[in-house]
Amino acid sequence: MHMTRLFLSPPHLSGRERELVAEVFASNYIAPVGPMVERFEREFGARLGIPAALATGSGTAALHLALRWFGVGPGDTVVCSTLTFIASIAPAVQLGATPVFVDADEATWCMDADLLAEALKTRAAIGKLPKAVVAVDLYGQCCDYDRLLAACTPYNVPLIADAAESLGATYKGQAAGRPAAAAIYSFNGNKIVTTSGGGMLVSRDGAMVAKARFWATQARDPAPHYQHSEVGYNYRLSNVLAAIGCGQLEQLEQKVAAKRSIFEQYRNALDGLPGVTFMPEAEYGQSNRWLTVAQFDPAGTRARPEQVRLELEARNIEARPVWKPMHLQPVFRSAPVYGGAVAERIFDRGLCLPSGTAMSRADVERVAAIVRQCVGRKR
Ligand SMILES: *Cc1c(COP(=O)(O)O)cnc(C)c1O
Numbered sequence: 001m002h003m004t005r006l007f008l009s010p011p012h013l014s015g016r017e018r019e020l021v022a023e024v025f026a027s028n029y030i031a032p033v034g035p036m037v038e039r040f041e042r043e044f045g046a047r048l049g050i051p052a053a054l055a056t057g058s059g060t061a062a063l064h065l066a067l068r069w070f071g072v073g074p075g076d077t078v079v080c081s082t083l084t085f086i087a088s089i090a091p092a093v094q095l096g097a098t099p100v101f102v103d104a105d106e107a108t109w110c111m112d113a114d115l116l117a118e119a120l121k122t123r124a125a126i127g128k129l130p131k132a133v134v135a136v137d138l139y140g141q142c143c144d145y146d147r148l149l150a151a152c153t154p155y156n157v158p159l160i161a162d163a164a165e166s167l168g169a170t171y172k173g174q175a176a177g178r179p180a181a182a183a184i185y186s187f188n189g190n191k192i193v194t195t196s197g198g199g200m201l202v203s204r205d206g207a208m209v210a211k212a213r214f215w216a217t218q219a220r221d222p223a224p225h226y227q228h229s230e231v232g233y234n235y236r237l238s239n240v241l242a243a244i245g246c247g248q249l250e251q252l253e254q255k256v257a258a259k260r261s262i263f264e265q266y267r268n269a270l271d272g273l274p275g276v277t278f279m280p281e282a283e284y285g286q287s288n289r290w291l292t293v294a295q296f297d298p299a300g301t302r303a304r305p306e307q308v309r310l311e312l313e314a315r316n317i318e319a320r321p322v323w324k325p326m327h328l329q330p331v332f333r334s335a336p337v338y339g340g341a342v343a344e345r346i347f348d349r350g351l352c353l354p355s356g357t358a359m360s361r362a363d364v365e366r367v368a369a370i371v372r373q374c375v376g377r378k379r
Contacts, residue, residue: 006317006367009190009291012255012358017247024243033217034239040246041200047249048175050183050202052209055237055245056216059164059186059199063134064091065212065235066182066201070158072097072131079119081111081136081143081162082325083343087186088136088162089326100130101327103339108282109346110143111135112339117151119338124155133159137166137176138323139279139352140192140259140290145171145179160184164199167192168256168288176288182208187241192255192290192357193248195241256288258357262364263289266353269368273375275300279350293322294371295349303374305351311374317367322350 024036037055045053056062072078074096080089082101089099102119105112116133123129133152135143145161152159163169163177164186170176177183182205185191187198203209214220219232237245248255263278270276279293296303309319325347327337354367 003316006354006359006363007356008318008320008352008354010356010358011189011194011196012356013244013247014358015247015251017244020243020247021240024240029239031239032234032236034242036239036242036246037237040237040242040249043246043249044200045202047252048178048202050175050178050204052203052206054201054209054213054216055242056199056201056235057237058197059162059184059188060087060091061216061233061235062184062199062201062212063087063160063162064094064233065215066160066184066203066208067092067095067097067132068215069182069208069211070132070160076131077123077128078132078134079116079123079130079157080134080326081138082327082337082340083109083138083323083346084136084162084326085164085323086326086329087164088134089332092132092134097131099326099332099335101325101332101335101337101340103337104138104342104346106342107280108141108144109138109279110141110282111148112342113144113147113151115338116148120151120155120157129155130157133157134162135159135180136162137164137169139293140166140169140288141279141282142166142169142171142176142285142287144282144284149179158182164188164191165290166288168252169286171285177202178204181205187245187248192259192288193245193252195237195245195248198237198241198245255357259289259355260287262355262357262359263292265361265364266292266294266368269365270294270371270375273301273372275303276371276375289355291352291355293350293352295346296351296375297349301375303376305349308351308371308374311370312367315370317354317370319354320352322347322352
């Protein structure tokens with residue numbers, strides 16, 4: 001019996017994180033601002049080839065700031081991928097907007113560009129164009145930004161990349177999120193790079209990031225006497241946590257390589273089993289394979305994802321269902337959705353397998369062996 005739990009995607013601090021945190025202690029910048037935050041923003045932006053970056057307390061906060069910049073408010077709509085975590089749309093709702101969801105496509109599991117074009121066309125016809133589109137890079141795979149931008153541009157609707165899961169992935173040689181008008185990233189404990197909790201907003205539009213920085217710092221006017229012409233938020237990242245981020249960022253390439261290698265190990269161990277397939281990788285880029293997602297097709301196997309999950313859980317191994325599509329969520333039951341069947345099928349058949357970068361070959365094989373048992377013998 002294995003006593004230590006194998007988590008889905010736990011933090012993996014294997015570089016200079018502790019050393020950099022010690023530097024922060026020595027500097028006494030135990031604050032929501034400081035030199036390490038500036039360094040984290042600078043290094044993050046440089047790595048992605050984007051000049052302006054703002055570190056925030058969470059990815060959700062970063063998205064909130066981006067949506068506010070694009071003027072999202074009461075009575076507006078925001079178009080969002082349906083196959084995602086609720087944080088992709090929650091800030092829009094908090095700003096008073098209502099969501100419109102768009103299905104994934106088979107080839108990428110990310111937002112279907114044709115359906116987005118159709119959605120924008122029908123929304124334009126009724127005079128209800130969205131204030132923004134939030135497209136999600138699912139499980140570390142970039143969405144097809146060029147095609148999404150081609151759908152958005154005729155209507156002047158900005159594209160925001162929810163790249164919370166895709167740091168380190170590429171799209172036609174560019175960093176995940178870079179082609180969008182703005183992109184957000186998450187450093188939550190389970191993400192490929194973590195600060196325990198944190199996020200980043202980036203944009204090629206320096207004015208946008210400057211305004212977001214202002215809002216994120218309680219919207220203080222440039223005056224010594226605490227003057228405010230607007231109301232903002234306390235959304236800055238702690239200087240202590242930024243040190244963890246700097247240490248983590250130095251290892252991004254190794255982390256992507258480790259995630260991709262774990263995916264390959266799973267695929268080698270399980271591909272060819274009847275009814276078992278994996279999330280496809282789009283030709284236009286390289287996924288970071290944040291999580292390895294397997295699918296169990298009922299036409300090929302009697303094993304259901306929930307049954308496999310429970311078998312793993314019984315051995316203290318954490319697996320998780322695929323995100324439940326937003327258009328199936330009770331809270332969004334009246335939201336319009338374009339398509340939906342693809343996301344529903346992926347939700348029905350998918351299971352996220354443990355994908356932590358510290359996993360050994362033996363760990364992956366142990367998980368794979370249990371999955372193999374559930375599915376039955378090789379063809
Ligand atoms: C994790 C995640 C977020 C939210 O990031 P936080 O840092 O936890 O606020 C947003 N969108 C997606 C797709 C995510 O996976």
